[in-house]
Amino acid sequence: MGAGATAQLGAMRISEEIDALEVMGIKSISFLVSTRILGGLVVIMPLYALALDMAFTSGQVVTTVFYGQSNGTYEHYFRTFLRPEDVGWSVVEVVIIAVVVMITHCYYGYTASGGPVGVGQAVGRSMRFSLVSVVVVVLLAELALYGVDPNFNLTV
Template sequence: MTTTDAGVRLKQLSKGTVGRLKGSFEALDGHVMFGVKMFAGVPLVLTRYRKHVITEIGNISFGKASLLSGGGTIGVVAGMAIVAAVMVSIEIHRALGLLGFTALSGLAGSIANTQALAPLIASLAIAAKVGTGFTAQLGSMRVSEEIDALDVLGVPSIPFLASVRMVAMLVIIAPVYMVGLLGAYLASRLVIVNMLGESSGTYDYYFRQSITPEFFAYSVLMTVIFSILIAVICCSYGYNAGGGPEGVGRAAGTAVRTTILTIALAAMVLIFGLYGLTPTIPGMGLE
């Protein structure tokens, strides 16, 4: 291969990379603008579409045939939080056992569940169950020209379809998350105390030392921010889907991948921003 051929290939490669980066930034700009329009439509939703919000709350929290699908979103979040808490508790106890500090299992378990594990697990469960539903619903309406029909009839499609779903998610996210967090707490205590034989009094003492109203509020805030990101990204991909049923399927897959990556990045920023880089446990003298 000559020097000229290498230069041409390098130029083509750089041109393709620049094109992909440009497309990524354009997609990001589209999601941001769509999110702005969703937030701008919230007042309209609260004044004109309250019944639709109530309907979406029922669909998100329990859904149809919820007993056959694991109790709806509440059952999925609680189940995933419990399973994750059991696995983390076992590993925490094993790691602390190597150092001879198994009495601190309650402390480590409560910090892990409250500050990182429960918000992430709940958000991923909601993204997989609710977010894909948003994308599929709006995508099917787009390819069947129902959204175009709403625009022709003078119905603001973004507030009516996307903002309604975001408001419904914000209404139910805190109760659903509380159920998942409570399940994680109970599962951690069951594993460490009843299965691994640690003292219940010692576990409860260190558990209470590491839980403060401030940390609890931060945990809920993280989940609320994650739910907003899920609603914006998934509704945006569904609203702008194209290419028939195949395009809707691709949009749903892309929405889930984008949501998971965005949640991971946002979790890193929020954990360091809210809790700091150094451990803070007021009851243990670490402030």
């Protein structure tokens, strides 16, 4: 999703479509970038909900079917160790990551130069920077959520 936005905005910059928007009096950043960020947020929520559901379901299937643990025991420990607040904070974290990634990719696409080669380089730079920024955001989020209490508690 991010690399596509970089390539699309970069191609628009190279072919002077962004300049044409500005000549027509349309603010190109708000017209092009904000719609991609909003689109990223609209897409990420159902995808994350589906991924979370599949992760929980696959964990239950593997534990109960392949390892032979009873459903009741699995449900007991699942409810004991999974706090609803953590799931809520994970949704907030995913939204923040999506915004950071989309802003990064839109920036690199919007400022691309140098023809088609420049667009490819902008995509590569944006991918590298977004990978690092995701790691930093996750680190800061985990420190903010769990770094206050130095004791690691598995149960409430």
